[in-house]
Amino acid sequence: MSADVATNDDENGTGRRPLLSWLSTLAMVGGVGAAYATLAAFMGRFLYPARPARRGWMYVTEADDVPSGGSIVFRTPAGATVNVARRGGGRSAEDFVALSSVCPHLGCQVHWEGHNDRFFCPCHNGVFDPDGIATGGPPGEAGQRLSRYPLKVESGLVFIELPLAVIARGDGRVEAPPRPTGPGHDPCLAGRPPAAEA
Amino acid sequence: MANPLVNWFHERLPLADVDLRELTNEPVPNHLKRWWFALGGTPAYLFVVQALTGVLLAVYYQPSAQTAYESVRYITEEAAYGWYLRSLHKWGATFMVAAVILHQMRVYFTGAYRKPREINWLVGMTILTCTLMLGFTGYCLVYEQLSYWGAAVGANIAGSVPVVGDFMKQLLLGGEDYNERTLPRFYVIHAAALPIALALLVAIHIAVVRLQGVTETTFKDDAKRESKTFNFFPDHLMTEVMIGLVLMVILTALASIVPATLGPPADPLTTPEVIKPEWFFYVAFRWLKLFSAQAAILSMGFIVFTMFAWPWIDDWIRRKTRFSEASVWIGIAGVLAIIALTVWEAVVAH
Numbered sequence: 001m002s003a004d005v006a007t008n009d010d011e012n013g014t015g016r017r018p019l020l021s022w023l024s025t026l027a028m029v030g031g032v033g034a035a036y037a038t039l040a041a042f043m044g045r046f047l048y049p050a051r052p053a054r055r056g057w058m059y060v061t062e063a064d065d066v067p068s069g070g071s072i073v074f075r076t077p078a079g080a081t082v083n084v085a086r087r088g089g090g091r092s093a094e095d096f097v098a099l100s101s102v103c104p105h106l107g108c109q110v111h112w113e114g115h116n117d118r119f120f121c122p123c124h125n126g127v128f129d130p131d132g133i134a135t136g137g138p139p140g141e142a143g144q145r146l147s148r149y150p151l152k153v154e155s156g157l158v159f160i161e162l163p164l165a166v167i168a169r170g171d172g173r174v175e176a177p178p179r180p181t182g183p184g185h186d187p188c189l190a191g192r193p194p195a196a197e198a
Numbered sequence: 199m200a201n202p203l204v205n206w207f208h209e210r211l212p213l214a215d216v217d218l219r220e221l222t223n224e225p226v227p228n229h230l231k232r233w234w235f236a237l238g239g240t241p242a243y244l245f246v247v248q249a250l251t252g253v254l255l256a257v258y259y260q261p262s263a264q265t266a267y268e269s270v271r272y273i274t275e276e277a278a279y280g281w282y283l284r285s286l287h288k289w290g291a292t293f294m295v296a297a298v299i300l301h302q303m304r305v306y307f308t309g310a311y312r313k314p315r316e317i318n319w320l321v322g323m324t325i326l327t328c329t330l331m332l333g334f335t336g337y338c339l340v341y342e343q344l345s346y347w348g349a350a351v352g353a354n355i356a357g358s359v360p361v362v363g364d365f366m367k368q369l370l371l372g373g374e375d376y377n378e379r380t381l382p383r384f385y386v387i388h389a390a391a392l393p394i395a396l397a398l399l400v401a402i403h404i405a406v407v408r409l410q411g412v413t414e415t416t417f418k419d420d421a422k423r424e425s426k427t428f429n430f431f432p433d434h435l436m437t438e439v440m441i442g443l444v445l446m447v448i449l450t451a452l453a454s455i456v457p458a459t460l461g462p463p464a465d466p467l468t469t470p471e472v473i474k475p476e477w478f479f480y481v482a483f484r485w486l487k488l489f490s491a492q493a494a495i496l497s498m499g500f501i502v503f504t505m506f507a508w509p510w511i512d513d514w515i516r517r518k519t520r521f522s523e524a525s526v527w528i529g530i531a532g533v534l535a536i537i538a539l540t541v542w543e544a545v546v547a548h
Contacts, residue, residue, distance in 0.1 A: 032443060039446075042279040046254055050276045 053163035060084055060098070060158045061174055063091045071112065071130070074098075076162055077169035082149055083112055083119070084158065085130055091153055098149040098160045099132040105139045110146065119146065225427035226434045238301050238407075239438045241329070242400060243445060244294040248332075251287040252389060259339070261385035263378055266341035267463040274460055285453030291333050293449065295478045298329045306508075306529050316509040318406045321399055323506050328396045330478060335388035337476050341381065346464035347473050349384065350376055358491045359499070376466065472547050480543035481536050 060074050061084065071085035081101040088095035099119070103110050108123035118135070119128040127136035132146035139145075150161035258277055260269040273280040302322055305311055311319035338349040353376070357367035372379035428434065462470075475483050486494045504511065512525045 032439070035443070035446065042282060043250070043254055045278045046280060046283055047257060048278065050272075050278055050280075 053165055055161050056164045056167050057152065057159040058162050058167050058172060060160055060172065063096070063153055063156045063158050065174075066096070066158070073112070073175045074160070074172055075175045076166055076172045078162075078166040081109065081175065082160060083146075084151075084160070087131070091156060093151055093153050096151050096153065096158060097131060098151045099128075099146040100149065102147070103139065104134070104144040104146065105137070105142070226430050227427055240297040240441055240445065241294050241301060241325075243438065243442045244290050244297060245396065245400065247290045247445075247449070248287060248294060249393060251283050251290065252393070254283050255287060256389055259385075261339065261381045263341065263381055263464070266339065266381055267460075270340050270342075271460055274458065281457050282450075282453055285457040286449055287336075288458040289449050289452045289456075291336060292477070293445065295329055295333055298326050299478075302326055303529075303533065307526060309512075309525065311509045311512075313509070313513065315406075315410060318403060318410070319509050320506060321403045321406065325396065325399045325403060327502075328392050328399065332388060332392045332396070333476055333478060335384045335392065338384045339381070339388060340460070341464045342461035343464055343468075343470045344461055344473060344475075346376070346466065347469055348475050349380070351473070351475075355486070355491075355495060358495050360492070360496070474543070477540065477544070481539040484539040484543040 058076070060082075061072060063086075066072055066084060066086040068086050068089045071083050074082045074084055076082060083099045083101060085097050085099065086095055087097060101109050101111070101119075103121040103123065103126050105121065105124055105126050108121050110119040110121045110126065110128060112118075113120045117130060119130075119132070120126070121128075121137065121139070125137040126134060126139040128134050128139070128146050132148065134140040134142070134144045134146075152159050152161075255273060258269055258273050258280070260266060270284075273284050275281070305319070305322065311322075334348070334352060338345045338352075353367050353371050356370055357363045359366060368374065370380075370383070371377065372383050474480070482498060485498060488494065489497065508525075515524050516522050
């Protein structure tokens with residue numbers, strides 16, 4: 001349709017010049033706008049984190065140091081606590097689970113309650129079973145679970161996957177001794193030094 | 199029909215259209231249609247580029263001896279478009295120094311510093327000094343070998359100034375020598391103190407230009423034109439937009455073809471075999487090799503003082519002697535000397 005208008009106007013000796021002028025202005029403004037918009041997009045992308053952090057395997061403990069049905073608490077070099085639980089008697093990765101201690105509700109630290117056989121979040125009473133699945137409180141209502149660390153067992157040694165930047169900060173350490181679970185178990189005894197038990 | 203939005207603003211900002219027109223439509227002399235007279239707008243545009251890219255780089259940069267180099271490496275190698283933004287910042291700095299020098303030269307050779315524009319010459323010289331200091335402090339922040347030794351040499355030059363030298367050096371380094379408190383100092387000077395000072399100086403500079411008007415120069419073909427002036431908005435602004443676009447294209451091309459690199463990390467125990475500052479300090483670096491430290495620093499101080507005081511010196515020469523165009527010949531000699539010393543330093547290793 002615009003071509004018709006241009007032709008008609010051209011016959012009258014007017015029209016083509018204003019149209020070309022209008023088109024060239026549009027092209028120039030568009031070009032300048034697109035160029036600076038590209039720059040702005042680059043700047044925006046620059047601010048967003050580059051890519052997921054590179055990750056590696058960190059040694060946690062010997063597989064046999066975690067009793068079947070029990071768990072240990074591992075503190076990473078960055079200070080995060082990881083609950084490593086053994087669910088089966090075998091020595092494969094499927095027999096272990098490494099759970100983050102960060103509550104999926106609002107990020108508080110959960111802790112293990114041996115006598116209740118559960119993880120508990122003191123902030124909003126979130127409750128998680130030994131596999132990390134929420135069974136009560138806001139995370140339970142939302143169907144959330146504690147996030148799992150990728151875990152592998154090699155030559156009887158347990159490793160979890162962490163960002164390389166965390167691994168580079170030093171060694172992690174096992175904080176709480178193995179916690180056997182089961183009927184009749186008194187969790188209060190688990191943390192006592194041998195002298196007190198004697 | 200009155201636009202309700204326009205009315206809304208008018209009720210809150212009592213600024214009449216006529217005032218706005220007067221504010222933006224400063225009549226500009228015809229000679230500013232020549233691009234080399236628009237060189238004052240070039241550093242202003244580059245200052246915006248430097249501020250924008252600088253703020254972005256500051257998001258990732260960590261000013262401490264332990265983290266600075268790694269954070270620059272992260273920006274260059276890992277952050278998305280980090281290499282591009284850092285290269286823009288680096289080339290923008292080079293162009294800004296060059297643009298300020300060229301602008302200053304244009305003002306010098308056209309005698310635009312003469313009465314009543316002496317104050318703006320002083321402001322312009324201070325802007326040049328700030329720009330050079332921004333270049334120096336920015337170079338030090340990378341914390342590669344040349345950054346470290348550049349800072350060390352720069353601080354020792356400041357320390358060689360008679361009477362106040364030691365005080366200046368201690369103030370610059372935050373101690374007797376380069377230490378863990380030095381890099382944060384350079385960072386604050388580079389990213390806060392100098393940019394704020396420069397922004398204020400540019401505001402004063404432009405305000406004085408507006409108050410006094412631009413000096414008029416007439417060329418042969420200007421006489422044929424009917425009007426002696428044209429409008430700032432949109433005519434001159436369009437020239438500036440075009441200059442900005444051309445600059446952006448050149449900066450992007452340079453950033454892509456010759457991106458900012460990263461040398462070996464700073465090692466306070468080993469001075470590199472070949473040590474050079476940024477190109478705009480080549481002249482001072484060569485000067486320091488020609489004379490003893492004290493003589494070189496005192497003579498450089500004298501030259502800088504002469505440059506600041508030039509409007510009054512020139513006035514004295516024009517009144518007391520018959521060499522009314524002496525400034526042109528002195529200027530040509532000065533520029534040739536600066537080019538010669540810069541090229542000399544550039545082509546030799548030591």
